[in-house]
Amino acid sequence: MGAFESLRIANTSLGMHQTWLDSLADNIANANTITGTDEDAFQAQMVIARARPDGGVDVAGIAEGDPEGRLVFSPDHPLADADGYVRSPDIDLGSQMSQLVMAQRGFQAAVQVTKTAQDGYNAALQIGRS
Template sequence: MSAFETLRIANTSLGAHQVWLDAIAGNIANVNTVTSTDDDAFQATYVIFGAREDGGVDVDGFAGSDPEGRLVHDPGHPLADEDGYVRAPELDMSSQMGQLVMAQRGFQASVQMTKTAQDTYTAALQIGSK
C-alpha cells in the first residue's frame, strides 16, 4: 500500500470519526433535555458506518433513538403534565461515554496513521535529494 493510499484511507477514517464524535457530543449535551408528555423526546443520533470498496470508511446514514423516550416524574417542572410527568430522552450516559472513548481512540489512531504516512512520504522524497 502506498503512502498516498494510506493517507486517503486515514482521511476517510478521520472524517467518519469526527462525525461520530459530533453525534456523541450532541447526545451528551441533550441527555437532560425534557419535553412535555405531548411532544417527542430528544432523539439521540447514532452514526451508521459502511466500508468503501477502496478500503476507506463512509458514513452511510444516521439512526435515531425512540421518540417515546421515558416518562419521568417531576411535578415541579414547568413542562410537567397534570400527573407530574415530563418526557426525557432514552439515553444511557455510560453507553455514550463508552462510545466517546471508542470514537476518540479511533480518531487518534487515524491521526497517527496520517502522521506515519506523511513521514514515510517525506523520507522517500529525501532519498532523491541526497
C-alpha cells in the first residue's frame, strides 16, 4: 500500500459513514412523525454502500422505506381520519440505534486510521530533518 493510499481509503470510509450517520439521525428524528391516512408516511433512508476496486467504499445510493408506513389507531389525534387512524413511519428504533452504534464505530475506526497515518508521516518527516 502506497504512502497516501491508507489516507485515501480512510477518507472514502469517513464520507460513507458520515452519510450513514446523517440518514440514521434523520430516521430517528422522524420516527414519531404522524401524518393523515391520505398522505405518505415519512420514508426511512437506508444507505447502500459499495466497495470500490481500489479498496475504498462509496455510497451507491439511498433506498427509501415504504411510504405506506403503518396505520395506528389514535382517534384523539388531530390528523385522525373518520375511523380514528393516522399513518406512522415503519421505523424500528431498536434497529436504527444498533445501526447508529455500528456507523459510529466505523467512523471512529476511519478517524483512527487517519491519525495513525498522519503520525507515521510526521515521524518520517522528522527523520528527514535530522
